[in-house]
Amino acid sequence: MRLRKAARVILVGAPGVGKGTQAERLLARFPQLSTISSGDLLRHNVKNRTPLGIKVEHTMKTGGLVSDALILRLITNELGHRGWLSGAQENVMAFSSPAVGEAVASEGSGVPGIDYAMSSPDINPNAGAHLSAQASDDPSASFLLDGFPRTAAQARSLDDVVPINWAVSIKTPLDVIIRRISSRWVHEPSGRIYNTTFNAPRAPGVDDVTGEPLVRRADDEEDIYRARFRKFEETSEPLLEHYARKGVLWEVDGMSSDEISPKLFREFERRFM
Known part of the structure; x- marks a missing residue:
């Protein structure tokens, strides 16, 4: 079955609720859906030593924050690069231009510790209202947005670029x-992540691929997790x-990923297929 319109999806849920598992299953079941990850975009630019990537890397190394405006600009650029924002070429400027340098230099508070920058042209997010009106509704322009938005302020900014049409709240x-x-x-x-109750390593305490030791994350300790x-x-x-x-909000609950996935698939199909 084909999608009848573009699906623009975010998954919202507490750490450890299984957002990553559900994202993987959605992408596998619905091939027209792709993923756009703010973290991957940042890492790509840092790795490729673009001007913006160099700046963001410095911000991260000095304990600074990657701002919401920068993340939004990178997502907008990616959407435009894929051809999912009609008329986007009207608002193009190169990352190496002085305008971008000044914008990045002014970045302040925002999303902590993500590494990002891009070699392709950047679309000015100040033209967001114009772009939002022309966001492609073609089924090929379907995506699952990972890592952004995480706050209401970020969501409002994203609305000006491309409106999310399905926000899934996963509850366990x-x-x-x-x-x-x-x-x-x-x-x-x-x-690589293992769980001794349902995805145990072949040999206790060691990675299946390398044989190296596995560790517990500090933020998985109960008192730290409760604060998170x-x-x-x-x-x-x-x-x-x-x-x-x-x-556009839809809530789903369940005790396990296997319980939640069928509900998620049925609702996706009802809305978009």
Whole structure:
């Protein structure tokens, strides 16, 4: 089955709720859906030593924050580069131009510790209202946005560029998540994640691929996680209210990813297929 219109999706949920698993399953089940990750975009630019990447790398190394405006500019650029914002070429400027240098130099508070920059042209987000009106509704312009927005202010800024038309709030009881993360082990060099209850390594305590030792993340400790959960609730409530007012919020709950996925698939199909 083909999509009948563009799906512009975000997943919202507490750390450890399984957003990554659900994103992978959505992408596998619906091939027309692609992913746009703010973190991947940042890493691409840092790796390729673009002018913006060099600036962001310096900000990160000195403990600064990558601003919301910069993340939004990079996402806008990616959408325009893919041809998903008609008329976008009217607002192009090169990353190496003085205008961009000045904009980046002025970056202040924002999203912490993400590494990003880009070699392709950048679309001026100040033209957001114009771009939003011309965001492509073609099914090929469907994406799952990862890492942004995380706050209501970010969501409002994103609305001016391309409106999200499905915001999914994934909910699992706190005690279930805590039990889940207490069994989680990580291979730090690769980021591979194991769980002794449902995705155990072949040999206890070591990575399947390299044989190197697995570790527990410090922020998976229960007291640290509870603090992260409270912070998530504080920032996510206004974000979810924003999308509820726009009529695009959908909530799903379950005790496991396997329970949530079928519900997610059915609703996606109802809305977009």
